[in-house]
Structure formats: C-alpha cells, structure tokens
C-alpha cells in the first residue's frame with residue numbers, strides 16, 4: 001500500500017520517464033562553470049523591432065482578454081496567406097487554422113486529439129523530446145524508425161520506417177529541418193514517407209518550426225505538398241524560431257477540417273487560448289517581416305559555418321548542418337567514446353556546454369558519439385565559445 005503523502009515520487013507511471021530533462025542539468029552545469037551555453041537552442045537576441053512594437057501596442061490598446069479559441073482572425077488569415085504564398089497549399093482561416101501555445105502544444109494536442117490510447121505513433125530517431133512525452137500523455141505507443149549516417153550527414157533509413165509500421169499505427173511524426181541532427185530531408189526521403197503513409201492510410205504530423213532556416217541552397221519541402229498528403233497531414237509551425245521569440249509560445253496548426261477538429265478538441269482543454277497580445281504581432285511579422293527572416297537565415301548560415309570550422313579545428317568529426325539552429329559533431333577523433341560523459345565534463349573542462357544526441361533517442365548506445373551544439377547565439381557569445389573549443393586541442 002503506497003502513501004499519498006510520503007515515499008516515492010507521485011508522478012504517474014507513464015510520465016515518470018520524462019520527469020527531468022538533460023537541458024536543466026546542462027544549464028545548471030553551464031551556470032556553475034560560467035560556460036558558454038551552446039546546449040539549449042534559444043537565441044539571445046530579439047526578433048524584428050516592429051513586431052515587438054505591435055505586441056506592446058496590443059497591450060497598450062487593451063487586447064488583454066481571452067482571444068477567440070482558434071486564435072485572432074488576423075493571425076489565422078496571415079498563416080493561411082503565408083502557406084498559400086510559399087507552398088501553394090490552401091487552408092481556410094476559419095476552419096483549418098488553429099493558433100496554439102507554441103508548436104509544443106500543437107504537437108501534444110494533435111496526438112491527444114487524433115490518436116486513440118493503444119494506437120501507435122512512429123517517430124524518426126533521433127527525435128525532438130516532446131514527441132515521446134506527447135505520445136505518453138495520450139496513452140499511445142511509440143515506435144521508432146531512424147536516420148542513418150549518409151556521407152557527412154544523415155538520411156532516412158526507409159526500411160526502418162517500413163518495419164516500424166504495423167496495423168495499429170495511426171500517425172508518423174516528421175521533423176525537417178531536423179532537431180537535433182540538422183538534416184533537411186531530401187525530396188526522395190519525403191516521397192518515401194508519403195508513399196508509406198498513403199499505402200497504410202496513416203496520418204502525418206510535420207513539425208516545420210525551422211522551415212525558414214535552411215543553408216547552402218537546401219530547400220525545405222513541406223510533406224503537405226506531396227501527392228495524397230494534404231488530406232492526411234497536420235502541419236505544425238511556430239513564431240519561436242522564425243522570429244526569434246521562443247518565449248512568446250505562439251504556434252499554429254494547419255490541417256483539413258476533419259483533422260483540425262481533433263486538434264481543437266484537445267487544445268481547448270489544455271489551454272483554451274494562446275497569448276492574446278502576441279497574436280497580432282506574429283500576424284504582422286508573417287505579413288511584413290519575411291525579409292528580416294531572410295537576413296536571420298543568412299546570419300545563421302555564417303554562424304553555422306563559423307562553428308562548424310571551429311569544431312573541426314577542435315578535433316571533432318563535424319556532420320553537415322543543412323538547417324535548424326544546430327550542428328552535430330562526432331567525438332571519436334578526440335579519443336572519446338561516451339558523448340553523455342563528454343558533455344557532463346565539457347563545462348568544467350573548457351567552459352562550453354553542449355548536449356549529447358543520445359538523449360533524443362531510444363537507443364543511446366547507437367548514438368553515443370554525437371554531440372549537438374547550437375550556433376543561434378550573438379556574435380560575441382559564439383566567438384567566445386569558438387575560442388574555448390580550441391582549448392580541446
């Protein structure tokens with residue numbers, strides 16, 4: 001008989017594996033050793049000034065009560081217009097677009113609202129940590145396909161995806177540009193995913209939060225644009241990475257009505273609505289600030305190159321970064337064999353914090369040589385990190 005007031009943690013069993021995150025531990029180590037934090041992927045500079053001003057105005061003008069449940073009309077219209085202009089996909093702002101508390105809530109609400117307990121969701125390893133927790137919240141079952149090394153980057157192991165699909169599979173979650181590996185899935189891999197989704201009649205959730213942040217001429221292709229996919233795809237994106245406002249927690253879902261209705265059913269009882277004054281500001285940014293985003297992309301391209309070179313000079317085997325905030329590097333040439341232990345020691349050793357890719361997988365032993373670094377930091381922060389990486393030599 002267990003007590004309700006003493007003993008082990010009272011956290012429900014299905015969430016216990018997610019109770020603590022590596023990010024908290026690494027951030028604490030970074031603070032303790034005054035390290036440059038290249039672990040957690042958030043920018044340390046602001047988004048477009050005019051967008052920030054619209055948010056201040058919205059507060060000053062009294063837009064401080066519950067916005068409509070689906071989000072303010074101007075943001076839903078801006079999202080629909082943006083998807084149509086950049087991808088050619090049409091969503092009705094009144095019934096096929098939903099504003100959420102960041103991409104994180106969009107993902108959880110989509111799994112809760114569209115996947116029955118006991119049904120299976122396929123993730124591609126390594127995967128963003130919130131996916132597994134969302135599946136656990138829904139009482140669904142996680143299965144995994146995987147990325148495999150391909151030249152200096154990664155590619156989808158299509159056989160592993162085929163093998164992960166069973167009669168109980170309901171949904172595949174795809175993220176490109178990819179956190180943590182910085183892979184931009186090429187069209188051929190997306191076509192393979194689409195063919196499997198169509199032939200097994202599966203839903204697909206595509207997490208496109210890094211849709212603008214692609215490098216070296218790579219192109220982001222939305223799965224929703226491939227043949228047979230629009231009807232079965234839930235598109236998730238967010239202002240966080242596009243406009244450097246990770247604290248605003250303003251994201252959105254675009255999906256056909258029958259899918260969006262499921263997401264909405266869950267969302268309205270998670271949070272009801274998302275932050276009111278931020279919504280007109282993000283609408284403004286989608287309509288007016290894509291030039292700023294292109295400038296951000298160029299700056300990040302330069303920082304990606306700078307960090308990649310520094311990691312190579314530090315002795316790592318650097319993986320290609322095609323997009324996102326990240327570059328991954330293999331520790332083998334440094335004579336190291338355990339990326340988690342390496343990352344725990346790094347803040348004290350050279351004053352830099354980073355994250356082992358193994359924390360994004362169900363098979364840490366297969367991913368124990370790879371470390372994720374972020375370059376989404378101010379020039380002077382990054383320069384300090386780069387200088388310290390040379391201490392590894």
Ligand SMILES: *Cc1c(COP(=O)(O)O)cnc(C)c1O
Nearest residue numbers: 102103104128179209238240251
């Ligand atoms: C940052 C991130 C998110 C979360 O976005 P929010 O809008 O801040 O909730 C979701 N997916 C991936 C892959 C991310 O890197």
